[in-house]
Amino acid sequence: MLLEQNLDYININNTSNNDILNFILCYPVSNNELFNQRLQELKNLGIEYLELSGPTILFGNHILGKGTRGLVVKAFSKNQAYALKIRRLDSPRHNLSKEAKIQSFVNSLGIGPKIVDSSKNFIIMELIQGKLLSQLYDMESLNVDIIRLTIKSLMDQCYRLDINGVDHGELSDLRKHVIINHRVNIIDFDSASYNRKTSNLTSCIQYLFIGGPNSEFLRKLFEIDLDKILLLLRKYKFNKDYLTYVHLLKLLNMN
Ligand SMILES: Nc1ncnc2c1ncn2[C@@H]1O[C@H](COP(=O)(O)OP(=O)(O)O)[C@@H](O)[C@H]1O
Ligand SMILES: [Mg+2]
CATH class of the missing domain: 3.30.200 (Phosphorylase Kinase; domain 1)
Known part of the structure; x- marks a missing residue:
């Protein structure tokens, strides 16, 4: 013992x-x-x-x-x-x-x-011990592939939540709600709901690429055209079909 x-x-x-x-x-x-x-x-x-x-x-x-x-x-x-x-x-x-x-x-x-x-x-x-998102960007040698795979996994999970009708509710601040070990883990379902319009993916993209603390850095890193993203996000809000999602991934250079 x-x-x-x-x-x-x-x-x-x-x-x-x-x-x-x-x-x-x-x-x-x-x-x-x-x-x-x-x-x-x-x-x-x-x-x-x-x-x-x-x-x-x-x-x-x-x-x-x-x-x-x-x-x-x-x-x-x-x-x-x-x-x-x-x-x-x-x-x-x-x-x-x-x-x-x-x-x-x-x-x-x-x-x-x-x-x-x-x-x-x-x-x-399950005990999840690992890194926060911001710690990925601070790693000594910036690893674009790891950042891309992490963001892609996060977006996939958000899309899955969206189409299954669960709104996490706090993904507009990813800082405390993602822990990365051998997987990318979304935590804290305290504010989650089945009864709200889901906005997991839009909140996640908003935090990562539009308004969050490292959004400018990520936009540059992945050469993102913000106007195109904003336009497509508007469409996604009303139509969460798979093709719109894949189109978003493509515009974000995540595939
Ligand atoms: N499964 C877990 N493994 C390790 N640490 C966790 C786990 N879940 C939460 N934590 C840590 O505890 C903190 C508080 O948990 P959280 O679920 O956000 O509580 P609250 O509902 O009060 O916001 C998190 O920010 C995270 O650092
Ligand atoms: Mg919390």
Whole structure:
């Protein structure tokens, strides 16, 4: 089993780390009653350890990430590492069931971290550790092929979401919603919906090539004619057929 002496691990079944655990499970306030409920909920899901590691620091504790509705912490069940999403106490959502349901559906399309299990306040999912989009452009030797393949994969996933009626809802800011490991992963389906007009691909293209922080760089890199893109995007909004999509890929020099 894991190194229990190592302070970077919290054993869920050993109450001596209660303070940090209470802080993480009930962020941003500490609440003993809810803590005990959540601890039991976590045990029922089979989580045994949390590992305090990752790029985000929360009052001295490392975690994988912090959003406005959830904390994400590395967690172990039967020696397997996962990402554990924890519903913040101040989250506007009453539970994580809608997010888990939509994420399971997009998993069936080959999109998003794979859901393993979920409950009212937790989602256990595939752990994705990798680079953010902007880090690709900062690599020492600029690799155009890798950037092209990454963007192409991202666009394919957005198109798949579009034609399957799921709107992610936050792809106008890709900075925090894409993690690249051996795959390109769209994360965080908290704001996703089946009931909105989908705008995944248009938001993605808008961020990458029109208005996002590196859009000018990418336009130059792929020699893109912005006017033609804007015209075709207008058509795509009303007609998401495959040929229009392929035409967009061609204008963006992605094929
Ligand atoms: N499956 C995952 N593997 C690793 N880190 C993740 C995973 N999902 C989310 N994160 C990290 O946690 C952060 C917050 O998660 P997110 O789902 O965006 O929460 P919120 O719904 O509060 O916005 C993300 O920005 C990312 O850094
Ligand atoms: Mg988020």
